[in-house]
Amino acid sequence: MSDLPAKNPSTLPARDWTSEDAWIGTRRPILEAHALPADAYTSEDFFSLERDRIFGTSWVLVGIADELDPVGQVLVRDLGGRSVLITRNAAGDLRGFANSCRHRGTQLLEADCTVDSTIRCSYHRWGYDRDGVLVATPQFADAGIDGFDPAEYGLHAVRVEQWGCLLFTTLDPEAPSVDDWFGDLGERLTGYRLDAWRSHHTQTIDIRANWKLLTENFQEYYHLRWVHPELAKVSRVEDHYRYQGPGMYCGQTTTPISSDERGDWTIMRPAEGLDASDMASGRFLALFPNAMLSILPNHAFVIRLEALAPGLTREHCTWLLPPGSEDVPDGDFAVTHDFWIDVNNEDIDVVQRGQVGLSSGSYTPGRLSPRYEEPLHRFHNMLADRMIGISRIPDGDPGDDAPLLGTGVNPLPWHR
Ligand code: FES
Ligand SMILES: [Fe+2]
16 A cells, blocks of 8 residues: 555645645744645746745845946846846946836847947837936827826836845835845855955856755755765865854855865965955855855855746856956866866756656655754745745844754854
8 A cells, every 4th residue: 555645736735825824844843844845846836926926026136246347238137027127327326127118018128238328129219228217219209199208107117236246136115125135144244345256257057956946955964975075075064054144044154164185176365354264164155035155265156046947947157256366377267166067066966856856746745954954944934934925034043052953153263
């Protein structure tokens, strides 16, 4: 006799994901909590709701600030199915707009590009300046028109803010500032002075897995020994600590990072002015919902997740270098680049297997390891909040729960 659940998920009762009742396993304390059900990773209904309630209301990572360096550069990004334009105006200030003409709604731009002073609609050539002001309506009122004031037909504005060297956008006019969204994280990272770090290399990878599997995998080091034997030499299991204050993020730190077995990882010059803790650590931060940052003393590896379908995610990968590293020899950078590509490929392989298993129809939610998977519990609860419609920024780790979770909080270096 089999205890497998029904093979066809359609025979299972549908859940209302906007209700607390659907999140009972997530809301339990970590010692009793369950992982998310398979539907959260495979169902079109869940994905559609998530586009509205997660990507339609959060501060979503949309790019790196230096992507807007060319004058007139415009980024085209999808936020929960809604296309937005991100640019700088003539004074250099950030601006965001809905990507839809105010005449009859045509999509203005299809992909990233540079414009001169004007964003032009291809249909009837209405034009908008980089403040979104309607500045051209060719032949529109040749025969006269009543009560038409171009000032009322500027592009609909969308909020854009810079945090470090990262650009974030939200469709929610009521959302707190991006600084408040990430709570104390900006202060924790002050010493890196990330606003001056610059993109050195970018690449894009499509992955056959749900976006949450990628960030969840990033948040736990339970798999480190078996999936990443090389990474485990420089970021040792026993040197991991929680790194979570109040804010919409989940984090861990490796302190100290090790060069005993692999010195090649630290071959590039470190950023100037780091304190002893930053100088000795790797900060691994999953910013809710779609950013993954690995910050080392001499480089950062940033992944922006673009959720394309329940089982398909595009990773936009950027390697950032601190000021003073512009002339790093290609060979030195290649070592760091290739290291991350190898680690990332190991993650992609196991995460794609996760998607296959979750899609099999046989999975019922498992339990979470308190020591290794507490950040997932924090992430799942942020997800639940947003899906239910609760605007809440989680508290930080209390600091006195090491016996409970088996790992301490953000130590000073050389703690042993
Ligand atoms: S729809 Fe854009 S100018 Fe007509
Ligand atoms: Fe991993």
